[in-house]
Amino acid sequence: MKQNTWTVYTNEQKQELKGITERYKACLDAGKTERECVELSVRMAEDAGYRSLTEVMAAGEKLKAGDKIYAVNMDKMLALFRIGEEPLSAGMNILGAHIDSPRIDVKQNPLYENEGFAYLDTHYYGGIKKYQWVAQPLSLHGVIVKKDGTVQKVVVGEEESDPVFVITDLLVHLAQEQLEKKASKVIDGEKLDLLIGNCPLDEAVEDKEQKEAVKANILKLLKDKYDMDEEDFSSAELEIVPAGRSRDCGLDRSMILSYGQDDRVCAFTSLFAMMDVTEARKTGCCLLVDKEEIGSVGATGMHSRFFENTVAELVALTEGESELKVRRALMNSRMLSSDVSAAYDPMFAEAFEKRSSAFFAKGITFNKFTGSRGKSGSNDANAEYIAALRKAMDDAGVAYQFAELGRVDLGGGGTIAYIMANYGMEVIDSGVAVLNMHAPYEVSSKADVYEAVKGYRAFLKM
Secondary structure, eight states: OOEEEEEOOHHHHHHHHHHHHHHHHHHOOOOOSHHHHHHHHHHHHTTTTOEEEHHHTTTTOOOOOOOOEEEEEEEEEEEEEEOSOOOOGGGGGEEEEEHHHHHHHHEEEEEEEEEEEEEEEEEEESOOOOOGGSSSEEEEEEEEEEEOEEEEEEESSTTTSSOOOOOOOGGGGGGGHTTEEEHHSSOOOOOOEEEEOOOHHHHHHHOOOOOHHHHHHHHHHHHHHHOOOGGGGEEEEEEEEOOOOOOEOOOOOOOOETTTTHHHHHHHHHHHHHHHHHOOEEEEEEEEEEEGGGGGGSSTTTSSHHHHHHHHHHHHHHTOOOOOHHHHHTTTOOOEEEEOEEBBOGGGGGGSSSSBBBBBSOOEEESSEETTTTTTTTBBBOOHHHHHHHHHHHHHHHOEOOOOOOOOOTTTESSHHHHHTTTOEEEEEEEEEEEEESSSSSEEEHHHHHHHHHHHHHTOOO
């Protein structure tokens, strides 16, 4: 059994850990949606000397070792590259993580009034336990895009002076029938509508024929603040997430409680490592993708050709246009598919196989395979690749552990690993163990966040 890493840290390491985890919490607070994560990451990258690939191409420049480049796809997907000493066709060291998290989305025709209450109609995103999202403060994040192309950002519910929103639940006094239902049926998806108002428009009170006066008041408020008409909901992307900031967890402050740690705990630690490693033989890449929680589909998911097309552009700017060299660059690459793992929870010990579980404060987690039951849908990493990773981690003094996701026949999960493995590259799942995975608030160990950054640095230098 691996030892608890807190027992071996020096005071200097504890100070570095504190700096990393405070920075990580700030990123969680600033990046509650995939758009916000990309905007924040680009800002951090530019501060570290990264330049837009679009600008480099427009200037007709060539790329050389040491150059730092980023490319953005639809404001929801980001790839960062630090060009190495070896040719790109010799392969890259890729850190890949996803920046979408389970949440509740606002529909395209959402606003309605019912018995004096105004609501937004919703559709949940990703795998959630619906009952966990009721009766707690929620915030609204996203964009409203008008027909003239104007983009209006929306963030309501994060400041102390902001209002918050709620999805209501049935009072326990009347909940006898509700409490007899299975957990999956306690709250129906159609009842996850967001309560946003109860006050009628002043002018409507005097107009006895005015119907839906509360809705009319909401529309007036939206018009005043965002110059938004009801029809603009159809070209808006509004996401409902827990309100409030990430917090230290435990009297010893050894853990972090926050929304969205699946998978931003891996995304931001990968980003930190990418900023830290300034020289390496291999080209380093940090890839942050959308839509993993719903199958990595669409133009901003890993199944899209964005990454492959971007690599083709980089090959053209370094070695000259060559489809063969693009294929070689992808096939010769190594990747950590950085996603969270389920931390062993003694309160639910029956769901885990203890010898093959990830534990808090035991370091970065490697999953040789994911999938479900008979390894269905899994990437299964080669033993030779795992051996090379073990050596790299040991040489860098990184604490690490190997794990699976729960008991064999109980369930399972997947990541973007199998998609990237289609190129023939070496891929393994790695990341941070979390409690409450996919809940509105997830828990991570500060020690594991720190070890993840160390591990990702070591990988980029392989």
